[in-house]
Amino acid sequence: MYEIILKKRNGGELDNSEIEYWINGCVDGSIPEYQSAALLMAIFFRGLNFRETTELTKTMENSGKVADLSEITGVKIDKHSTGGVGDKTTLILAPLVASTGISVAKMSGRGLGHTGGTIDKLTSIPGFSAEMTQQAFISQIKAIGLVIAAQSGNFVPADKMLYSLRDVTATVDNLSLIASSIMSKKLASGADAIVLDVKAGKGAFMKDLAAAKELASLMVGIGNKLKRRTVALITAMDQPIGMSVGNGLEVIEAIEILNDGGPEDLKELCFALGGEMLVLSGRTESYAEAESLLKNNIANGSAKSLFKKMIDAQRGDSRVVDNPDLIPMAGKRLAVKSDNAGYVIDCDAMKIGRGAMLLGAGREKKDSIIDLEAGIVLHKKTGDRVSSGETLATIHYNDSKMLDTAIDLIRQAFKVNVSKVGKTPIILGKIDS
Ligand code: URA
Numbered sequence: 001m002y003e004i005i006l007k008k009r010n011g012g013e014l015d016n017s018e019i020e021y022w023i024n025g026c027v028d029g030s031i032p033e034y035q036s037a038a039l040l041m042a043i044f045f046r047g048l049n050f051r052e053t054t055e056l057t058k059t060m061e062n063s064g065k066v067a068d069l070s071e072i073t074g075v076k077i078d079k080h081s082t083g084g085v086g087d088k089t090t091l092i093l094a095p096l097v098a099s100t101g102i103s104v105a106k107m108s109g110r111g112l113g114h115t116g117g118t119i120d121k122l123t124s125i126p127g128f129s130a131e132m133t134q135q136a137f138i139s140q141i142k143a144i145g146l147v148i149a150a151q152s153g154n155f156v157p158a159d160k161m162l163y164s165l166r167d168v169t170a171t172v173d174n175l176s177l178i179a180s181s182i183m184s185k186k187l188a189s190g191a192d193a194i195v196l197d198v199k200a201g202k203g204a205f206m207k208d209l210a211a212a213k214e215l216a217s218l219m220v221g222i223g224n225k226l227k228r229r230t231v232a233l234i235t236a237m238d239q240p241i242g243m244s245v246g247n248g249l250e251v252i253e254a255i256e257i258l259n260d261g262g263p264e265d266l267k268e269l270c271f272a273l274g275g276e277m278l279v280l281s282g283r284t285e286s287y288a289e290a291e292s293l294l295k296n297n298i299a300n301g302s303a304k305s306l307f308k309k310m311i312d313a314q315r316g317d318s319r320v321v322d323n324p325d326l327i328p329m330a331g332k333r334l335a336v337k338s339d340n341a342g343y344v345i346d347c348d349a350m351k352i353g354r355g356a357m358l359l360g361a362g363r364e365k366k367d368s369i370i371d372l373e374a375g376i377v378l379h380k381k382t383g384d385r386v387s388s389g390e391t392l393a394t395i396h397y398n399d400s401k402m403l404d405t406a407i408d409l410i411r412q413a414f415k416v417n418v419s420k421v422g423k424t425p426i427i428l429g430k431i432d433s
Helices: 002-009 016-028 033-046 050-061 089-098 118-123 134-144 157-168 175-188 209-225 247-258 264-280 287-299 302-313 349-358 403-413
Strands: 076-081 103-108 146-150 193-200 229-236 332-337 342-347 375-378 391-397 414-417 427-431
Touching (some): 002 016, 002 033, 016 033, 033 157, 033 175, 050 157, 050 209, 089 103, 089 247, 089 287, 089 302, 103 118, 103 134, 118 146, 134 146, 146 302, 175 209, 193 209, 193 264, 229 264, 247 302, 247 375, 332 403, 349 375, 349 403, 391 403
Parallel strands (some): 076 103, 076 193, 193 229
Antiparallel strands (some): 229 427, 332 391, 375 391
8 A cells, every 4th residue: 555655646647456456455444544545635636547537436336235227127317416505406307307218216315514415305205215225226116217215334335435534634626536436326326327417606516617527527438438328517506506495495396396386497407407318318319309308297297296106115205295385394484684675696505505504404514413394495596686675585493503603694695786697597518428
């Protein structure tokens, strides 16, 4: 291990066998954390080239139990977002795309920091269980063509170890380490085709468009090299997606879309990602055909009915889809009002996400307990007109411990100015090869 650290420290290129030696030693405990930490820092400064990054991804993928979906006929598709605020697209897209006849087999994570996780959101449906065996996972796809499950204990253990080391050694924000971490989990989930939603902006990992494009190109390159059809959309994360942030609140908003309502930006994002999923999987030839199929399956209720079936199959109360009031809500509400009149020129996703986390909707640390009922409902977003004293956002909370700090963050998130700014686009680019 000393030789491997020295080689990378001096700017050398690691052989496949050296990468395998490191990852296997991490997982079996034979390599001490201080040596892995040193190598991570050497990688941070010296980088990994495409071959090294692809090899690292493949070795990490195989460090634990890999899902074998070969029993399921047809294309299995997955989507992944690099993490956003108010991003409930999976709750909508999974049943919507599956309702067109393609299997959607998804293993999702829990939220961390200011970004939410799909499993936490689904857990706000009374009774819903995301824990299941590999056999139950496969049986459910065979039965209804749709499953969203939590990643099990032995799922890509190398990533669990490396991510916690990166977290405490200031080595998270390296493109090769991010790409291998995300793609190893996508590959281990067993799908044949992957649509990536790479977020760019204030509330994202990648704050600027150029960095988001670089990350997207690297992940698409790795996916295609490892024989999974992969494309990425780069999408805006300067302000939250839709109008609600917080687990139960986001499920309610997702249900609104499945009931043919809901905010326009969320709808646009879902149709763009859904279109990529249908074209990539070969379900439709064109994006226009995909969009009309997706719109039709919302209007005729088939996406909604599949969402109910999935909730039933995973022991949740599917009556929430017709009666969202059955989702438990926080006991207390507080309106944050605008001090002046004008137009909203900023609604900072990072500040809103951190505000929601402080109210209990997100995890500060991996083992924090979250409040599924807490969150923030936005009444205004960038480009909207606001009068003095009008409500910008409503806070939903049970615990008032961090309420004042959350209010401050929400106040800081909104900037109101006399001159209007236009609505900002949500789709910023696409990487497909
Ligand atoms: N998400 C991941 O899963 N891994 C990273 O390294 C960053 C974001």
